[in-house]
Amino acid sequence: MKLTDFTRYADAVAHADRDAPWALFDGDRDDLNIAHECITRHAVGDGRAAVRIAHADGRDEVLTFDAIAAGAAQFAHWLDANDVHPGDRIAFMLEPSLPFYVCLFGAMQTGAISVPLFTLFGPDALRLRVDDCKPALLITNREKAPMAREIDGLRVIVADDGLLDEIARYPATYASKTKANDLAVFQYTSGTTRELPEAVKHTHRALVTLMFAALYGTGIRPGDQFFCPSSPAWGHGLWHGTLAPLGLGVSTGTFAGRFDATRLMKALQDHRITNMSAAATHYRMMRNAGTASDFAFAIEKLSYTGEPIDPATLEFIERTFHVPACSMYGTTEIGVVLVNFPGADDFAVKPGSLGKAVPGQRLRVQAPDGSPSPVGEIGELMLWRRDCWETTKDLAKIDADGYFYHCGRADDVIISAGWTMSAVEIENTMLKHRDVRECAVIGAPDATRGLVVKAFVVSDRLPSPEFVRELQDFTKQRLAAHEFPRIVEFTDELPKTPAGKVHRKVLRDREAAAALASTH
Template sequence: MIRLEELIPKERYNLTEEFEKHASDHLAIKWQDADGHREEITYNNLLKRANKAANSLTELGLTKGDHVLVIMPRLIDSYVMYLACLKAGIVIIPSSEMLRAKDIQYRLHHAQAKAIISYSPFCQEVDQVTDLPSSLKHKIVLGDAVNSWTSLEPLMDAASDQFEAADTHRDDTAFFPYTSGTTGNPKGVVHTHGWAYAHLRLAAREWLDIKKGDIVWATAGPGWQKWVWSPFLSVLGQGATGIVYNGRFEPEKYLAILQDEQVNVLCCTPTEYRFMAKSANLDSFDLSHIHSAVSAGEPLNEEVMSVFKQHFGIQVRDGYGQTENTLLIGTLKNVDVKVGSMGKPMLEEFIEIVDEDGNPCAPGEIGDIAVRKDLPSLFKHYYKDEERTKKAFCGNYYLTGDRASKDADNYYWFQGRSDDIIISSGYTIGPFEVEDALIKHSAVKECAVVASPDPDRGNVVKAFVVLTDPALTADESLVKDLQNHVKQLTAPYKYPRLIEFVSDLPKTNSGKIRRVELRAREQQVTQ
């Protein structure tokens, strides 16, 4: 049983202490790409390279508390840059390479970012931003040189490999990820160094069950809070070796990596599990080295769990958490599995299902999954957004926005979102962002975006579109045009895979679009 005091670090604390405990010649990361290139780095060399980067960043004038937007793909240097920023007390804004100029511009302004760090192939998108904030002082590039950007590698080559960590407090901000909302722009979620400490003890040790020396493959990419959760914090914080594959998802390639690298711990999305389970050659792979396999992002299908149990003797265990917190509910190893359940709360006294008045629900009653506001692994607030922060709390609880029920044994059963957020292939997508892109197309008069159930991705984004001119030909060509239009204006993973042209949209008396009615329609159609 975890005690509350185990989740709270000493007052003066920098989370990179967790990584430096493992300084040695043990492998920290084994990297490969789709073309067969490979690279490895030990803990000693990773920490030295991070120190060089930290010295270089501070030489440029970046200091403790500065906000820096980081756009890096699945590379060893991504780990280097995160470590360097954190050790220098610099606040990281994790940002996917799939973001478009509009997304980047909003984050730079809202966060009052002082710098942006990008891998060279993604600088072009940043340079499409026409309105940079006055706070931005540096555009820093890794990889190839880019005009008007400061190349970091030459500075690192000349820098010392020793760096004294910034004197950070456990309540100082470490990460500043953005998460989509149902309305308005994405929310900036404030996480502290102390949050990371609590995460390691709840998720890395208890759920993932990572042990020092394990070989771990957590497939999330940099730019997402799930990458911070598992590939970064959980792997390096436990002294394990992380597998990094910089290539497109191909089920049999993934299975081959699991086999050839003798992976011990696997963490991937339900979508990845689903497609691997459909492989015709499952029996030709040996995954006997895996002692822990977990899934997060959305509920995992019972049939997929059965396939992994039958073919490999692996019990894939579900887990539930959000950008705003860490693992809240999950099935731990050596605990009875109730197939279809989310598992049990990690800390039962801190997690509850509550009714609309904030009172605990009885077994079998559906309510909101709620977290006591004093849980150390909960976010502090939404940056510069007092209204949405206040709205997220009810009495002594933070409301997750997800609905569930619990049974007599305190297993939780997911029921769905209480709002309009779409979770597809593990991505969290706000309908507003997709609608905002669609409405900019000359053919679109009105639109509404909802989740449409999908057997492989859990849900896909579906758009209901009212055309400006009813005489327009609503054919596949127009569908492709609208999809490509969205991909140009916002991150491509958000584009509507399904588009239905309608003459009007259901609305309230005040004129608000009733997405709830459209969602219900989709549920009926797919049943």
């Protein structure tokens, strides 16, 4: 029997063998290609849906395994003809669409490295990533092309009907040429504590490594009708929303364009989606939309990631979908390591809990002296990797039943509406404004997004609503549309540490106290 034949928690633990996921794929430890495993081997001429795209404008688009496989093969031949070689990076900044999947899988077939980039990046954010990965070419839409062409030395291709017509001249089959340990994807986090983002580099065999987390984090199984509204430019949307289901031959779904919760719920209804994995904010926005009662759902399994979900939203999920919301915890760097085993009838989901370790993973909560923290005490969440305990940079606690609970960040990363953003990166951008003398950025509590970016600004210019909007637009245009301070507070000075550094903890504590006081 294969891992996909089991659904119970006890079976997951019993069959946590490192060899077991390999039985799900054609490749082996020497030769493996993600494009073959996710697309080509499932393209058997039956017109089966691979990806359903719910467009914000109300359109539904269905891409078949056959269409993606043919286009990816043609694009791979086109890359060969344009002197793109194995190991070259192919960046693409596209919404989910036929060109997106053709580029993603076509590049990987040739041995080139796919680099998905968020479509709302501004020039500064794009330049940082281009400077880091140095792509042989960037493929984007007509709207973003002028901005991309401002980067010296970057070859920019517009993904339009002209490109599809051009690659259509090439054969619709292609012999993949990669080893399992060849690099396949450069994945950027949506924000880091470093000034310059660094790509997490994944090999083709990462698809196999992913499967334990996918099987027990989203509960994905053959026969599911899957949906993940997270952008495939980020880790959750790419690995758990795209590669994991397609690798099992499961039809997946995604969202294109500006997110709308009512539009998402209509897609869940119309496509009879049985399994959805989303960011915590997607669920909050569905609750706040107030339209859930207008739809009939077929949901059997739900999972979420990015941040904890508040009790009111958890109650909404139970009332609306009649299944528990299962947290899955991880990062782009370490992958998913704590899960709640959706669909397992012998695993009790505790509201607010991160669940238990993915089979085969070891985690613990560690006290400052390096010893395991006692039950109920907050410590640093540690992961056993490379024969030692490595920090996740998060705080957690564990209960008497072995369930983990998230207790905050151990650094200055801000998670807002599922996006991970760097306080330092936003500060550095705002400090480029001629009227900003000093700046400190933190995450402030917010009922909808969990946290929102709040900036404390020291300026000689008089505060005004116009000045606030100017700072917000200035930041959006240079980073990404979601990376800007939703709240700006002007102050005469910032709290500092004895070493003269901005003391963000003082600001965070002040905001937390104000939020608590407002509820009483």
